[in-house]
Amino acid sequence: MDEIVNNKDSGAEESTSRRTFLLRLAVFLNAIAIALFAIPVIGYVLSPARRIEWLRWIPIGNLSDFPENETRLAEYVNPFRKPWDGETSKIPCWVRRESGDNFTIFAINCTHLGCPVRWFAESGLFMCPCHGGVYYADGREASGPPPRPLYRYQHKVEAGRLWVRAGELPTLGQPQA
Amino acid sequence: MPLRDWTKAIGDWFELRLGLSSTLSEVAAHPVPRSSASWWYVFGSATFVIFIMQIVTGICLATVYTPSAEGAWSSLIYLNYTQPLGWYLRALHGWGSDFMVGLMFVHMAQVYLFGAYKYPRELTWVAGCVLLLCTLGMAFTGQVLRFDQDAYWGLGIGASIVGRFPFVGFKLVHLILGGPIIAAETLSRFFALHVFVIPGILIGFVALHLFLVLKLGINEYPMPGRIVTREHYLQDYERTVTGDGEPFFPFAAQKDMVFAGIIILALLVVAAISGPFGPNGQPDPTIIKTVPRPDFFFLWLFAVFALLPPWSETFLMLVGPPIVIALLFALPFISGTGEKSWRRRPISVVIVILAFTTIGTLTWLGTFSPWSPKMEAWSEAPTPVDYVKGRTPLELQGAILIQSKQCRNCHALGGEGGMRGPALDDVATRLTPDQIVRQIIQGGGNMPAYGKNLSPAEVNAIVAFLNTMHPRSELGARNSVKPEQPISDVDSHHSPAQ
Numbered sequence A: 001m002d003e004i005v006n007n008k009d010s011g012a013e014e015s016t017s018r019r020t021f022l023l024r025l026a027v028f029l030n031a032i033a034i035a036l037f038a039i040p041v042i043g044y045v046l047s048p049a050r051r052i053e054w055l056r057w058i059p060i061g062n063l064s065d066f067p068e069n070e071t072r073l074a075e076y077v078n079p080f081r082k083p084w085d086g087e088t089s090k091i092p093c094w095v096r097r098e099s100g101d102n103f104t105i106f107a108i109n110c111t112h113l114g115c116p117v118r119w120f121a122e123s124g125l126f127m128c129p130c131h132g133g134v135y136y137a138d139g140r141e142a143s144g145p146p147p148r149p150l151y152r153y154q155h156k157v158e159a160g161r162l163w164v165r166a167g168e169l170p171t172l173g174q175p176q177a
Numbered sequence B: 001m002p003l004r005d006w007t008k009a010i011g012d013w014f015e016l017r018l019g020l021s022s023t024l025s026e027v028a029a030h031p032v033p034r035s036s037a038s039w040w041y042v043f044g045s046a047t048f049v050i051f052i053m054q055i056v057t058g059i060c061l062a063t064v065y066t067p068s069a070e071g072a073w074s075s076l077i078y079l080n081y082t083q084p085l086g087w088y089l090r091a092l093h094g095w096g097s098d099f100m101v102g103l104m105f106v107h108m109a110q111v112y113l114f115g116a117y118k119y120p121r122e123l124t125w126v127a128g129c130v131l132l133l134c135t136l137g138m139a140f141t142g143q144v145l146r147f148d149q150d151a152y153w154g155l156g157i158g159a160s161i162v163g164r165f166p167f168v169g170f171k172l173v174h175l176i177l178g179g180p181i182i183a184a185e186t187l188s189r190f191f192a193l194h195v196f197v198i199p200g201i202l203i204g205f206v207a208l209h210l211f212l213v214l215k216l217g218i219n220e221y222p223m224p225g226r227i228v229t230r231e232h233y234l235q236d237y238e239r240t241v242t243g244d245g246e247p248f249f250p251f252a253a254q255k256d257m258v259f260a261g262i263i264i265l266a267l268l269v270v271a272a273i274s275g276p277f278g279p280n281g282q283p284d285p286t287i288i289k290t291v292p293r294p295d296f297f298f299l300w301l302f303a304v305f306a307l308l309p310p311w312s313e314t315f316l317m318l319v320g321p322p323i324v325i326a327l328l329f330a331l332p333f334i335s336g337t338g339e340k341s342w343r344r345r346p347i348s349v350v351i352v353i354l355a356f357t358t359i360g361t362l363t364w365l366g367t368f369s370p371w372s373p374k375m376e377a378w379s380e381a382p383t384p385v386d387y388v389k390g391r392t393p394l395e396l397q398g399a400i401l402i403q404s405k406q407c408r409n410c411h412a413l414g415g416e417g418g419m420r421g422p423a424l425d426d427v428a429t430r431l432t433p434d435q436i437v438r439q440i441i442q443g444g445g446n447m448p449a450y451g452k453n454l455s456p457a458e459v460n461a462i463v464a465f466l467n468t469m470h471p472r473s474e475l476g477a478r479n480s481v482k483p484e485q486p487i488s489d490v491d492s493h494h495s496p497a498q
């Protein structure tokens, strides 16, 4: 009788421990599975933020396109263009040629909140249509909310062509702008 | 078998398997406080009804809309002009979003004023706050899917705000745009958000919100002096619904249904009369002759961005919204018990009035944005005839310069032109010629300095013209001088050409 009871007890114990083992195994396996699933998903979603270097040298026009002492609207093609970008792959910017190879190239985006600034040659001002930001011809802020001068692109003149280093939307958080 | 029996047989077949009818009739018949069958209580259900309509029209639009940066705009044009009734479904969806946001805010104000968020309905309020954020998220992402110039530059604005976060700003920008710049991935991302992610969350939280309303019962109409306490509220409510309760259907539901019906009809009519929203110009960033404006429900934010003092801006943009949102979520935990009636809660009444008047005023300002230069005024706005009649050649020269130097973009003449700076119609009564010269050359008070862009002769001409800008009955401003010295001497001293 005693023996039988003991047997029963040990059997119950065994099955409980087997059950807890199975449950632990299930939790463990699924934790691993979820992690392995999550890593590629999160990596996929976050991928645009992982890359640091987005700037490229892009030709923007011949020197002769830009008369001296004038500020002209120019456009370049997004270096990371995809066929289904449509019109959004064209990016405008303002090219100011002081003299000879002396250029200043401004981003189109207002430093306040990114609206497209417009150049007015007669008064020598850039005006922003959104919140009334105004900049002088050299990009310094003249009035309104902009917190800093217009963003500038790096540029170079090579073989009679003007090149800009661009490809990224300039914002205040961007280190190099 | 007659039709009646057929329907009954089919009904019974399902009932045997699903067993839903008892639950449904329980839900329909659950008692609600007699006082809660009020016309004040109809806004939540109306918001819900509009949401269902948004799902229907949204799915329909998705069958034609092309979620690619290349094709989105043309598919909208196709919807507007070629797809039969495409224009109407777009109108319903666009106006539906405005209706939904509007009703949601009214519902929220009502819940707040009637203390319905108090114990034990805190979680219902929290779920409602999630719904608020999701609905605004839908409104913004929806505006992006209408992929036109406003959408393009609106994305730029969103990115520029996020870009102001210290350290991680530009990473967040890339994350939101799906790349370094607004392009194909950006639209695809917002499409995924607008049709999968946010609606999924919305449906989940709507379910929770409704479940809680059923579980905890509809808030009784608050009586001044009836205090909510954790100890007694549940028993009190129980007593109210058993003693003085009525079945939810049809007693309370009929008012909901009447109001929802009116709202649906109103939406159908408004959409038919006003038509779809845009799309405006195509999303080509090189077309910079554009004046980007947000949709109606973000106009107030647009105004805030224009009017915040620049030094406080980054801080308020990044810290303000989280604080407001946190306060909203925390509300039932801050004042979860006590007086429910707005008659005894003057501060909450003031808060609601302030919130609505502030947002209303900012929205109104946003519709004509006095802070923005009118980009075409210099070439388009005529000079009033009275202002050129009988003027000297020099003064006329000045009148032309006022146009060609874009002064009118910020300064109105005869009610036309920008409102960024003061109107110039009576500027001579406010500034002496001296002061005008100084203001033009040095700028200041939000006016750029024109010193480099005007020759002395041009300044002279402008001042000569502006100096005539005073009513016939009122002299121009002048320096204080000895009375015997004739005024013309002073004038000619400063603008010798006159």
Ligand code: FES
Binding pocket: A110, A111, A112, A113, A114, A115, A128, A129, A130, A131, A132, A133, A144, A145, A146
């Ligand atoms: S975006 Fe230019 S002033 Fe705000």
